[in-house]
Amino acid sequence: MTQEEKLNAVYRLTTGLAQQMEKSRIADYTELLHSPFRLIWLNVMAGTARGVGIALGFTFFAATIIYVLQVLGALNLPIIGDYIADIVRIVQHQLELKTF
Template sequence: MTASEEEMRHSKEEAERVDEALDEARARNAEPTDWEDLRDKVTELYLVLERINLTDYIAYLNNPRRLLWLNFGVGLVKGLGGAIGATLLLGLLVMFLKRLVLLNIPVIGGVIGEIVKIVNAHNGS
């Protein structure tokens, strides 16, 4: 037997093993024929639905007024948080730029000085 014949026989055997494994997997995943299996699957589905709080979510979706108010509140909080965060970051940036101007770096100092003057003029300082 040559090497190629040996490889072909080996690949055929491997294909047969894969086919058997697929048949077994299909048999395990087939629809339950026994009432006990069916009850187990329904119980498993019930537990999954309980875990994800499906009933609470459906009640939430069925109350449009509550849905609107809750989404409005979430949007308000996100907007307020974004505004506060941006203000803090820009304030820190301006403070950093002011300190950088004090170092008197030739090229950067002039550009940053102009930016600080514009910001101060806009703020009324």
């Protein structure tokens, strides 16, 4: 292997590493670490968005389950219908209490 081939190999490796570091956006990450208020702000916003998403998703899921239980309760199935009707009555009673 000649000196020129070795230099070309080192150049290719260095170029590959530089491209990988650019793809990983390490410069943006280190810049973010040097501004703690921006880091905190981004984390607060991300946490708020995650919390709102979880609340909306759970509300939709719970409403769907309650609706399905009401429909099943209306079918008057022998054993399951009574159990579902009890669950629906408990949930409706809790909603009427308004403990907040």
